[in-house]
Amino acid sequence: MSQVKILLDESEIPAHWYNVVADLPNPPAPPLGPDGKPIDPSALAAIFPQPIIEHEVSRERWIAIPDPVREIYRQWRPTPMFRARRLEAAIGTPARIYYKYEGVSPAGSHKPNTAVAQAYLNHIAGVRRLTTETGAGQWGSALAMAGRMFGIEVRVFMVRVSYDQKPFRRSMMETWGAEVIASPSSHTRSGRRILDLDPESPGSLGIAISEAVEEAVSRDDTKYALGSVLNHVLLHQTVIGLEAKRQFEKAGDYPDVVIACCGGGSNFGGTAFPFLADKAAGRKVRLIAVEPESCPTLTRGHYAYDSGDASGLTPLMLMYTLGHNFVPPSIHAGGLRYHGDSPLVSQLCHEKIVEAVAVPQLATFESGLTFARSEGIIPAPESNHAIRAAIDEAIACKRSGEPKTIFFTLSGHGHFDMTAYDRYLHGELEDISYPADAIAAALDQLPKVAPS
Amino acid sequence: MSQVKILLDESEIPAHWYNVVADLPNPPAPPLGPDGKPIDPSALAAIFPQPIIEHEVSRERWIAIPDPVREIYRQWRPTPMFRARRLEAAIGTPARIYYKYEGVSPAGSHKPNTAVAQAYLNHIAGVRRLTTETGAGQWGSALAMAGRMFGIEVRVFMVRVSYDQKPFRRSMMETWGAEVIASPSSHTRSGRRILDLDPESPGSLGIAISEAVEEAVSRDDTKYALGSVLNHVLLHQTVIGLEAKRQFEKAGDYPDVVIACCGGGSNFGGTAFPFLADKAAGRKVRLIAVEPESCPTLTRGHYAYDSGDASGLTPLMLMYTLGHNFVPPSIHAGGLRYHGDSPLVSQLCHEKIVEAVAVPQLATFESGLTFARSEGIIPAPESNHAIRAAIDEAIACKRSGEPKTIFFTLSGHGHFDMTAYDRYLHGELEDISYPADAIAAALDQLPKVAPS
Numbered sequence: 001m002s003q004v005k006i007l008l009d010e011s012e013i014p015a016h017w018y019n020v021v022a023d024l025p026n027p028p029a030p031p032l033g034p035d036g037k038p039i040d041p042s043a044l045a046a047i048f049p050q051p052i053i054e055h056e057v058s059r060e061r062w063i064a065i066p067d068p069v070r071e072i073y074r075q076w077r078p079t080p081m082f083r084a085r086r087l088e089a090a091i092g093t094p095a096r097i098y099y100k101y102e103g104v105s106p107a108g109s110h111k112p113n114t115a116v117a118q119a120y121l122n123h124i125a126g127v128r129r130l131t132t133e134t135g136a137g138q139w140g141s142a143l144a145m146a147g148r149m150f151g152i153e154v155r156v157f158m159v160r161v162s163y164d165q166k167p168f169r170r171s172m173m174e175t176w177g178a179e180v181i182a183s184p185s186s187h188t189r190s191g192r193r194i195l196d197l198d199p200e201s202p203g204s205l206g207i208a209i210s211e212a213v214e215e216a217v218s219r220d221d222t223k224y225a226l227g228s229v230l231n232h233v234l235l236h237q238t239v240i241g242l243e244a245k246r247q248f249e250k251a252g253d254y255p256d257v258v259i260a261c262c263g264g265g266s267n268f269g270g271t272a273f274p275f276l277a278d279k280a281a282g283r284k285v286r287l288i289a290v291e292p293e294s295c296p297t298l299t300r301g302h303y304a305y306d307s308g309d310a311s312g313l314t315p316l317m318l319m320y321t322l323g324h325n326f327v328p329p330s331i332h333a334g335g336l337r338y339h340g341d342s343p344l345v346s347q348l349c350h351e352k353i354v355e356a357v358a359v360p361q362l363a364t365f366e367s368g369l370t371f372a373r374s375e376g377i378i379p380a381p382e383s384n385h386a387i388r389a390a391i392d393e394a395i396a397c398k399r400s401g402e403p404k405t406i407f408f409t410l411s412g413h414g415h416f417d418m419t420a421y422d423r424y425l426h427g428e429l430e431d432i433s434y435p436a437d438a439i440a441a442a443l444d445q446l447p448k449v450a451p452s
Numbered sequence: 453m454s455q456v457k458i459l460l461d462e463s464e465i466p467a468h469w470y471n472v473v474a475d476l477p478n479p480p481a482p483p484l485g486p487d488g489k490p491i492d493p494s495a496l497a498a499i500f501p502q503p504i505i506e507h508e509v510s511r512e513r514w515i516a517i518p519d520p521v522r523e524i525y526r527q528w529r530p531t532p533m534f535r536a537r538r539l540e541a542a543i544g545t546p547a548r549i550y551y552k553y554e555g556v557s558p559a560g561s562h563k564p565n566t567a568v569a570q571a572y573l574n575h576i577a578g579v580r581r582l583t584t585e586t587g588a589g590q591w592g593s594a595l596a597m598a599g600r601m602f603g604i605e606v607r608v609f610m611v612r613v614s615y616d617q618k619p620f621r622r623s624m625m626e627t628w629g630a631e632v633i634a635s636p637s638s639h640t641r642s643g644r645r646i647l648d649l650d651p652e653s654p655g656s657l658g659i660a661i662s663e664a665v666e667e668a669v670s671r672d673d674t675k676y677a678l679g680s681v682l683n684h685v686l687l688h689q690t691v692i693g694l695e696a697k698r699q700f701e702k703a704g705d706y707p708d709v710v711i712a713c714c715g716g717g718s719n720f721g722g723t724a725f726p727f728l729a730d731k732a733a734g735r736k737v738r739l740i741a742v743e744p745e746s747c748p749t750l751t752r753g754h755y756a757y758d759s760g761d762a763s764g765l766t767p768l769m770l771m772y773t774l775g776h777n778f779v780p781p782s783i784h785a786g787g788l789r790y791h792g793d794s795p796l797v798s799q800l801c802h803e804k805i806v807e808a809v810a811v812p813q814l815a816t817f818e819s820g821l822t823f824a825r826s827e828g829i830i831p832a833p834e835s836n837h838a839i840r841a842a843i844d845e846a847i848a849c850k851r852s853g854e855p856k857t858i859f860f861t862l863s864g865h866g867h868f869d870m871t872a873y874d875r876y877l878h879g880e881l882e883d884i885s886y887p888a889d890a891i892a893a894a895l896d897q898l899p900k901v902a903p904s
Contacts, residue, residue, distance in 0.1 A: 005526050010457055074457050075534070075828050082527070086601075104556060106828035108867070148825050149538075168620075168870035175824050175873050372627050373600050376527055376558035415560070415867035418620035421627045 006247040008078035018238040020273040022061035023280045031315035047216045047224040049125030055232035072116045076105040081247040086374040095397035099410045109412030111142030114236035119146035129153040129222045131215045133208030136334030137169025139227030144178035157183035157211040160203035162334040183208040190311040204327045205338045210311035228264025237270020255407035261385040262289035265342025271409040287354040290385040294432040295328040297341045298356035305449040319346040323442025329432045332420035333381040359388045360431045365424040380412035458699040460530035470690040472725040474513035475732045483767035499668045499676040501577030507684035528557040533699040538826040547849035551862045561864030563594030566688035571598035581605040581674045583667045585660030588786030589621025591679030596630035609635035609663040612655035614786040635660040642763040656779045657790045662763035680716025689722020707859035713837035714741035717794025723861040739806040742837040746884040747780040749793045750808035757901040771798040775894025781884045784872035785833040811840045812883045817876040832864035
């Protein structure tokens with residue numbers, strides 16, 4: 001039988017996370033305060049405990065993964081990598097396609113990789129309560145589960161459109177004991193401000209972040225946890241790429257192209273950064289971030305200082321942004337509905353070290369169906385973006401005859417997204433055109449700070 | 453770190469299925485025709501292809517698993533076995549609890565173990581179209597996926613109450629390209645007969661089987677596939693127990709108690725039969741089938757010849773039954789709503805080689821929540837029955853101080869059952885009392901055939 005599944009032993013769970021900051025050609029731009037001056041890391045202490053801040057600002061290349069985190073990782077890590085032979089046959093490509101499947105975690109996505117780490121780091125700092133935001137529900141589920149493992153109470157502000165579209169993600173978080181609130185909500189000033197402007201607001205990650213941050217700042221017993229964007233989140237996700245590299249060694253192969261979907265950037269960063277270390281050392285490998293056409297941060301945004309949330313509560317970060325007031329259209333890939341992007345991914349994109357492409361919604365579901373019908377696994381709509389790009393690469397190989405090695409991360413399963421598949425199968429799903437006017441208006445409102 | 457996950461290599465996927473018939477103290481009773489006389493295996497040819505019939509009637513102890521089946525097994529097999537250390541700690545038991553997790557399959561349950569085998573065996577026999585029934589949707593999903601892998605068209609009759617409660621299971625089957633019809637339907641005489649009596653009928657596995665069998669009998673291009681009950685189905689599921697035994701060897705342990713939920717018997721048989729081989733050889737191990745109190749086939753049924761479906765289209769089988777006209781209450785563990793049970797499991801239960809217990813619905817969800825909050829995985833309601841029994845054993849160990857080894861199969865995840873969890877969490881779920889009158893009435897209508 002030809003090999004399809006490349007497994008690692010438990011002992012091969014990485015002992016360290018990889019910090020890409022150590023290998024950047026240029027140092028990252030500092031976050032700025034409202035006065036336009038670089039903030040001191042201690043300013044983050046209002047919302048993050050000290051061990052998280054240390055991960056956020058570290059320049060060390062390798063950071064040890066604490067044993068209690070690895071202990072819980074072992075519930076699902078190392079995750080399997082597959083050679084997608086049936087998908088290759090369905091496309092008729094000479095390319096070799098591999099994917100790493102993060103949907104095997106109890107929460108069904110890559111998010112627990114950082115949720116468990118963050119819950120543990122809060123736990124050792126004595127934190128007993130966390131607030132957070134969630135888009136599609138993958139991050140909220142992950143933190144609900146991770147919080148429960150370390151006895152931490154979790155309140156999740158869930159983007160309204162996902163709250164309505166995905167009631168079962170809410171039930172899942174509640175099953176793990178978390179409290180879930182639709183955002184925008186009347187619980188916070190940030191939420192009320194949005195509801196005053198638009199009582200029917202579908203919400204956005206930016207708004208939900210504002211609500212969660214506001215509550216953490218205003219309550220002594222509560223810290224905040226973020227599921228993407230920030231350096232420490234991407235750091236924790238590098239277990240994906242580190243394991244993948246080891247799996248490629250076992251398979252006796254190496255990718256020409258590494259692909260991951262990109263919303264806030266944690267799945268992409270976690271997948272691509274460990275390969276970037278090879279690239280920095282001279283190895284030829286393309287790294288492609290895939291985003292939705294309706295929320296095309298890396299491909300159409302401005303590279304500018306902007307706030308990470310809708311209300312401007314976070315420090316200003318230098319990143320690709322569509323403007324923090326932009327509310328992305330209600331596509332089904334809720335995890336990719338974010339106005340900004342990880343500063344690290346943005347910098348690497350700006351410096352042309354990583355590439356970005358934007359794909360339309362229908363094409364992503366078409367790919368998801370092809371994948372489900374050949375490989376068996378039904379992917380999350382976010383992951384369908386990566387599959388689309390991988391299939392496009394494979395089709396290009398079919399035309400050129402090149403037997404390239406294509407690798408992508410299948411970041412999660414689609415079990416909570418069957419409404420979207422149902423709509424696609426019944427012809428009710430539409431492409432959402434590029435929201436040019438809304439983005440232009442939001443970009444006009446960027447904070448007036450020049451990049452340093 | 454203490455071991456929590458016991459993995460096998462791909463090469464350790466069993467090469468053979470184990471046929472318990474070879475080790476039974478008494479030969480199985482033959483299926484009977486409507487005339488009360490043993491039927492010839494060739495009579496099954498109207499609904500099954502020859503390779504399936506061979507598996508059904510074989511007396512060989514070991515039957516080789518064809519390479520193309522093992523090739524697809526490798527997508528998720530060998531499945532992981534876990535030492536449930538966090539659950540043990542939550543209970544405070546000296547017992548060692550292990551579970552084998554079948555929810556890692558793309559369909560989310562153990563069902564693909566036989567679905568893939570059946571699709572392949574039909575494929576090599578030239579069958580291009582299959583009908584089947586599904587309760588909770590786990591079997592239908594599995595066959596939809598497996599059919600797609602071998603280019604076989606699949607029509608699924610889905611029990612009405614599950615069709616309504618679990619629209620996303622339907623979407624999942626459609627995503628894999630199957631056609632899904634709520635049962636009872638107007639497509640068949642069997643369905644129309646039930647609808648005439650009760651237009652609001654919630655349906656049952658027995659009714660859906662009638663519909664699927666009727667269509668297979670009446671169409672030359674179509675065969676039928678069953679997800680449980682029959683010998684060949686249990687045979688294919690023995691990969692679960694065979695892998696588990698190997699995993700126990702690796703862990704340096706052996707179970708005192710083996711537990712699995714039991715509806716039609718395939719999960720229980722697949723889990724327990726390989727251990728029964730050890731028991732037959734003198735090893736001490738208890739094998740416990742767990743069923744719902746509202747559909748207590750093994751614990752309250754009659755051991756008698758009865759039909760496998762509601763309309764009496766199947767041969768008569770000697771089994772524990774509540775009467776083929778009994779429509780089980782609409783509990784959330786749809787996969788356990790079957791009036792009968794596997795003849796092999798029934799015989800072993802009748803001969804006191806395996807044990808059976810019945811548990812009430814609320815207690816199963818309480819256990820499921822305890823499990824989710826300690827181990828992370830959210831179980832299917834069917835699997836919660838096994839968890840309940842395992843926790844009861846662990847509590848008994850706590851009282852007695854005995855450090856027993858308890859093993860159960862976690863047959864599937866609960867991602868499509870969040871409605872049920874939601875209802876449980878909000879106090880809307882109820883215990884359903886033993887439907888004594890309905891069962892008594894159905895038992896009165898058993899076919900008048902004396903056990904041979």
